[in-house]
Amino acid sequence: MISDRTLFEIYRESGYSRKYRVVYFTELGEHDKETEISRALAGEHLLDGFIRDLDKAAAKRVIHAFVDGLNRGENPDLERLRRELAPYGG
Numbered sequence: 001m002i003s004d005r006t007l008f009e010i011y012r013e014s015g016y017s018r019k020y021r022v023v024y025f026t027e028l029g030e031h032d033k034e035t036e037i038s039r040a041l042a043g044e045h046l047l048d049g050f051i052r053d054l055d056k057a058a059a060k061r062v063i064h065a066f067v068d069g070l071n072r073g074e075n076p077d078l079e080r081l082r083r084e085l086a087p088y089g090g
């Protein structure tokens with residue numbers, strides 16, 4: 001079920017730093033929802049999807065390692081990331 005999943009997006013900031021970031025939309029609280037959604041919408045979309053809440057911690061480790069690599073200058077291998085996230089519902 002969708003309610004048992006977390007929606008995420010990996011994007012590149014549109015501002016000066018142009019850093020890659022990830023946002024987990026279904027985890028946003030009321031106080032940060034507008035800011036984070038606006039930031040993601042203004043950025044350059046790279047990938048989005050769902051991860052199962054049951055596997056969220058492991059999936060987040062995969063996603064954060066990917067984003068960290070991008071910010072170190074690695075090329076975005078989206079097919080590899082999709083394969084790595086497949087077991088987690090991504």
